[in-house]
Amino acid sequence: MINWTEIEAADCAVPAGRSMEEMVRLLSAALADPDPRIRDGAPHSVLAAWIARGVIPAPRRLALGDEMAARFTDPAVQARTFAPLVLDMLVAGGDFRPAWVDAFERWYPAETDLRGHDEELGWLHAVAHGADLLNRFGCRPEVDPVRMLDLAAARLTAPTAHVFGQLEDDRLARALARVLTRHDMSERDATSWLEPVAARFGSDRVPSPVPAHLTNCLRTLRMLYVFADRGVRPDPASAPVALHHRAAVKAALARTLDAVIRR
Structure with a gap:
């Protein structure tokens, strides 16, 4: 039995007599454990520290990303x-494989369990964790930013009966804002992802009660409008960065919101 708390307290040192392969395998398993005290506790901190410090060799990090x-x-x-x-940790540290983006793209809009928190399983946060990875991928030069914007639109328009309750809309809006700070997009690139959103929600009268996925979408776009107006911080200590094509993005957001709520 590994005492991850002791490893964390010992500055995340690799225990004597343990191989790196064994430790990474155990950490990987811990990050899927149904017990939230294991999954979201010291193993998460240890793995993050080992990835950030380069303790895990590059081939094993890539294998972990594949897992x-x-x-x-x-x-x-x-x-x-x-x-x-975990993929967010790896990509933040410089590791990247296109296949990781492909797998994420298949999963994110298709995930149906959107609970932020469960009494037994603890934090799940599919939308928020996915938003953070979308942010990370979307700021990588290897990834087409329009692909990530379209992916966010697909997540926002996917039917669900679950209303975001743990700031998932804010996290997704921030991810979109970060992608929209990239300067390698045309004005058309920065706004066209909103067209399927308007087409999905603006063609018919809004039903009563308002469906959950529409509520989620409206909340996300409203928060994104704030980021478009004020800028978005890359990290808490940074000054806000303006969105590229800021005026066009704000105008497109306003049109999209108006197309839905004017009915």
Whole structure:
């Protein structure tokens, strides 16, 4: 039995007599554990520290990323929803494979369990964790930013009966804003992803009661409008960065929102 809390307290040192392969395998399993005290506790901190410090060799980090990409199809919801957390750590540290983007793109709009928190499983946060990874991928030069904007639109228009309750809309709006700070997009690129949103929600009279996915979408776009107006911080200590094509994005957001709520 590994005492991850002791490892964390010992500055995340690799225990004597343990191989790195064994430790990474155990950490990977811990990040899919149904017990939230294990999954979201010290193993998460240890893995983050080892990735950030380069303790895990590059080939093993890439293999770990492949494991997380495969985990998007795992039958256990906590395994699926914590996979983007680990991929986010890896990509932040400089590791990247196009296949990871492909796997994420297949999973994110298709995930049906959108609970932020469960009494037994703890934090799940599919939308929020996915938003953070979308942010990370969307700021990589290897990834087409329009692809990530379209992916966010697909997530926002996917039917669900679950209303976001744990700031998932804010996290997704921030991810969109970060992608929209890229300067390698045309004005058309920065706004065309909103067209399927307007087409999906603006063609018919809004039913009563308002469906959950429409509520989620409206909340996300409203928050994105604030980011478009004020800028978005890359991290808490940074000054806000203006969105590229800021005026056009604001105008497109206003048109999209108006197309839905004017009915």
